[in-house]
Amino acid sequence: MALRGNRKPMDSKLGILLLNLGGPERLEDVYSFLYNLFADPDLLRLPVPPLQKPLAALIAASRSPTTRENYAAIGGGSPLRRITEEQAQALTAALAVRDIPAQTYVAMRYWHPFTEEALNQIEADGIETLVILPLYPQFSISTTGSSLNRLEQLWRQRPRLQGVTKIVIRSWHDAPGYLQAMAESIERRITTFHEPDAAHIFFSAHGVPVKYVTQYGDPYQAEIENCVDGIMNLLRRRYQRYNAHTLAYQSRVGPVEWLRPYTEDAIASIARRGIGDLVVVPISFVSEHIETLQEIDMEYRELAEAAGIHRFERVPALNTDPAFIEALADLVSQALAPEPPQASPMAIAA
Amino acid sequence: MALRGNRKPMDSKLGILLLNLGGPERLEDVYSFLYNLFADPDLLRLPVPPLQKPLAALIAASRSPTTRENYAAIGGGSPLRRITEEQAQALTAALAVRDIPAQTYVAMRYWHPFTEEALNQIEADGIETLVILPLYPQFSISTTGSSLNRLEQLWRQRPRLQGVTKIVIRSWHDAPGYLQAMAESIERRITTFHEPDAAHIFFSAHGVPVKYVTQYGDPYQAEIENCVDGIMNLLRRRYQRYNAHTLAYQSRVGPVEWLRPYTEDAIASIARRGIGDLVVVPISFVSEHIETLQEIDMEYRELAEAAGIHRFERVPALNTDPAFIEALADLVSQALAPEPPQASPMAIAA
Numbered sequence: 178m179a180l181r182g183n184r185k186p187m188d189s190k191l192g193i194l195l196l197n198l199g200g201p202e203r204l205e206d207v208y209s210f211l212y213n214l215f216a217d218p219d220l221l222r223l224p225v226p227p228l229q230k231p232l233a234a235l236i237a238a239s240r241s242p243t244t245r246e247n248y249a250a251i252g253g254g255s256p257l258r259r260i261t262e263e264q265a266q267a268l269t270a271a272l273a274v275r276d277i278p279a280q281t282y283v284a285m286r287y288w289h290p291f292t293e294e295a296l297n298q299i300e301a302d303g304i305e306t307l308v309i310l311p312l313y314p315q316f317s318i319s320t321t322g323s324s325l326n327r328l329e330q331l332w333r334q335r336p337r338l339q340g341v342t343k344i345v346i347r348s349w350h351d352a353p354g355y356l357q358a359m360a361e362s363i364e365r366r367i368t369t370f371h372e373p374d375a376a377h378i379f380f381s382a383h384g385v386p387v388k389y390v391t392q393y394g395d396p397y398q399a400e401i402e403n404c405v406d407g408i409m410n411l412l413r414r415r416y417q418r419y420n421a422h423t424l425a426y427q428s429r430v431g432p433v434e435w436l437r438p439y440t441e442d443a444i445a446s447i448a449r450r451g452i453g454d455l456v457v458v459p460i461s462f463v464s465e466h467i468e469t470l471q472e473i474d475m476e477y478r479e480l481a482e483a484a485g486i487h488r489f490e491r492v493p494a495l496n497t498d499p500a501f502i503e504a505l506a507d508l509v510s511q512a513l514a515p516e517p518p519q520a521s522p523m524a525i526a527a
Numbered sequence: 528m529a530l531r532g533n534r535k536p537m538d539s540k541l542g543i544l545l546l547n548l549g550g551p552e553r554l555e556d557v558y559s560f561l562y563n564l565f566a567d568p569d570l571l572r573l574p575v576p577p578l579q580k581p582l583a584a585l586i587a588a589s590r591s592p593t594t595r596e597n598y599a600a601i602g603g604g605s606p607l608r609r610i611t612e613e614q615a616q617a618l619t620a621a622l623a624v625r626d627i628p629a630q631t632y633v634a635m636r637y638w639h640p641f642t643e644e645a646l647n648q649i650e651a652d653g654i655e656t657l658v659i660l661p662l663y664p665q666f667s668i669s670t671t672g673s674s675l676n677r678l679e680q681l682w683r684q685r686p687r688l689q690g691v692t693k694i695v696i697r698s699w700h701d702a703p704g705y706l707q708a709m710a711e712s713i714e715r716r717i718t719t720f721h722e723p724d725a726a727h728i729f730f731s732a733h734g735v736p737v738k739y740v741t742q743y744g745d746p747y748q749a750e751i752e753n754c755v756d757g758i759m760n761l762l763r764r765r766y767q768r769y770n771a772h773t774l775a776y777q778s779r780v781g782p783v784e785w786l787r788p789y790t791e792d793a794i795a796s797i798a799r800r801g802i803g804d805l806v807v808v809p810i811s812f813v814s815e816h817i818e819t820l821q822e823i824d825m826e827y828r829e830l831a832e833a834a835g836i837h838r839f840e841r842v843p844a845l846n847t848d849p850a851f852i853e854a855l856a857d858l859v860s861q862a863l864a865p866e867p868p869q870a871s872p873m874a875i876a877a
Contacts (some may be wrong), residue, residue: 272594399800406771417765421756437787449740476877 189305189342193272193509194295195265196311196324199285200255200390202464206288207245211237213287219323237309240430251470258289260496261312261463264505267497271506277513280304281490286324292331306342308512310505312463314355315400315486316348318393319385322422344512345388348396350404354504359458360411361500366456366492376454376488377421377447378412380405381473382461384426384435400435401427405460423447423458427477441480448484463501465494537653539692541629543622543644543859545615546661546674550605550816556638557595561587563637569673571781601820608639610814610846611662614855617847621856627863631656636674637846642668642681650685656692658858660812660855660864664705665750666698668743669735694862698746700754704854706772709808710761711850714804716842726804726838727771727797728762731823732811734785749787755810774810775798777827778818793828798834805831807841813851815844 201210215221215233225227248254265281272279280302284295299307309328311321325345332338349355363378370376382401388397405424412418419518425443439445447455457477459469473491481489495501551560565571565583587624599606614632622629630652634645649657659678661671673684675695682688698725699705713728720726732751739745755774762768775793776786788796809819823841831839845851 233576393794396799398796402796403800410769413763419760434585439718445741446748446752449746450753 191513192299192302192304192307193265193268193279193281194299194307194309194328195261195268195281195283196283196309196313196321196328197257197261197283197464197465198320199288199291201288202254204245204248204253206254207248208237208241210288211240211244217323219326220319229369240277247467247471250475251467255288255466256284256463256470257448257466258285260466260494263286263497264312264464264502265286267478267499267502268505268509271502272509275506275510276424277506279308279509284324284328286320286327291412292324292327295334296331296338300337301339304341306344306513308509309343310508311346311348312321313391313461314348314352314463315382315404316395317385317396317397318389318395319397320437321348322395334458346508346512348400349469349504349508350400351407352504352508354507355501356404356407356411358495358498358500358504359460360415362495363408363412363456363458364416364418366490369490370456370488372454373418374420376456377423377452378409378441378458379447379455380422380424380438380458380460380472381427381477382424382436382459383403384429384439384470386431387434388435390436402458408458412420420456440477444477444481444486448481448486450476452469453486454488455486455490457489457493459491463495465496469494472491528678531660534828540653541627541863542654542657543618543629543631544649544657544659544672544678545611545616545618545633546659546678547607547611547635547855548670548816549638549641550607550619551598551638552604552608554595554603555599556604557832558587558591558596560638561590561594567636567673570669575626583586597817597821598824601817606820607636607816608633608635610844611635613847614662614852617849617852618855618859621852622859625856625860625861627856629658629859634674636670636677642674646681646685646688649691650687654691656694656748656786656863659695660858661696661698663811664698664702664813665700665732665747665754665811666745666790667735667747668745669747670700670845672745679835680837696858696862698750699854699858700750701757701856702854704857705851706754706761707758708845708848708850708854709758709810710765711844712842712848713758713762713806713808714766714768715841717770719840720804720806720838722804723768724770726806727773727802728759728808729793729797729805730774730808730810731777731790731827732774732809733818734779734788734789736781737784737786739769740786743809751810758808770806778822790827794798794827794831794836795834798831798836803836804838805836805840807839809841809844815843815846819844 201207212233215236216230218229223232261283265283269279270279282295282299283290284292311324313320326413330338367373367376383399385395390398409422423443425438427440429435429439457473459473462469551557562583565586566580568579573582611633615633619629619631625870632645632649633640634642661674663670717723717726733746735745740748773793775788775790777790779785779789808824809823812819828839
């Protein structure tokens, strides 16, 4: 997918385009945001394509009241735009330190700033090399795949972009800097427990329908599982943390089967084991948003406490964690100078 | 469940009763064995109790041809009786070394020697204290529960047994000696790999229907998961093995949902992750039988190899592994002298 031109990218005017999902900034945006979400066939594959839009309108209307309540509970809107713009600024600064001057842009899939808005700005700024960096560590057809499809579709329509060198980073679930930032963040939270060794590490990833993996070839589950094992490996080797862990999938909607275990079932199962202390790690999100602030912190916490889990501590999303921003800067640097990476003490042995 | 009389058990004539499932010794036993299995409402709960026996006959008849083929593939019968009798002899010897003279008996749930046969012998030998030791490390309603129900039913009908002190060991999924025997056995197999750190440890437990856990309160899943985490903890702390692992459930039959992930799905998922080396650990069985020798070694191996896994090495069942027999002797000793156990270097820290 990485398209590289003939000239050396480092000499040209460089842009970094961050891709993310987007979220409604105000309660009155909720319906339109949900409509955009469900109208995307990469996210929700309806059996009769011409019905995608009317059905999206119907589903969006039926889910709006609850979704509005959920956004109201976290302050009336999604913080995703603000956090993503902070990440963009921090990344620009980290690249500047490495003598890589770059402009950063944000393209959200389902809300402002939309991909069109980002591309307008990229054209206006005369960017010559553009690194596309999805803020999804693990590739899924429904997230990175959808954003890249949308980008490709709009890109083809703009003659001025045809001369731009485009470098796509498809996924970075195994990037050493990212795994290390996650391990550090978990370690910081574990040390706050009275008995750190007894805390059970509970990874919660966003789910996808099983058929994405088994029928459409989505690498998402494989990348999530490899990512979790990579983080656990660092925790063991670097911090001598031998805690047990569980991986579950959250946020299921609709009637079809999604990846299992579902987070709610896994919480019940852990409670039955007599485990009382959970360190909850959102694994497919790098920014706080509704699935962390409302779904994990409120809904799943309530379930857990009702089931007898007395300590439920969530690890924050990475947001602008300096180790994470450095990891993103590493990804950009490597994409621009794609020599084989040096053997590094950060590399995971197993 | 442990019933203890007033006299000191160590002074009385001691018996140890080992409980297990049983298996057909010859191909012509297969139908009757399957009938016994499916006629047990603890193992298969049919919605209309009076139909249990005729339906059991039907299911047994329909499954017999395949089951006979499977037993034919492992030499024409189950080795379970022979192995269990060897375990009984080894346990007698291990207890004798500890100055605990005891007779051992075997009661199989679905084939010879049946519980009746064991009780006849226990009466004839004049046993005064009987320790009941199920050869299932983890309790399930469908295994240990069924055997204990059957034993209780027959026990009540025998006046001569009413004076016998009965000590029941319900489960021992967290017994340090057992966990250590398992960890040692896995460690021995891992060291045979060219790259031991890259081997993925794949625990396969016998499955049960989900409703056993969620509706009937079966502790099976919790005990399996705690057991796996206990073994992994020992591997990390004692052998510095930081390998990733997976737990899956095998042997599903019938239309209802069983515990997940199913072993066949988990193998496919691991293959998609690009993992090539599997150390397969049967976790709910302590003796070789059809589910290890045929289902894992033949069926699951074939699936795994077709999916691209190039090394599939099973850890043997514990059988008469000396560390395992010592662990059983520990269980018996502790049941007879149930003081609080001393802090031991074998204890698991987390």
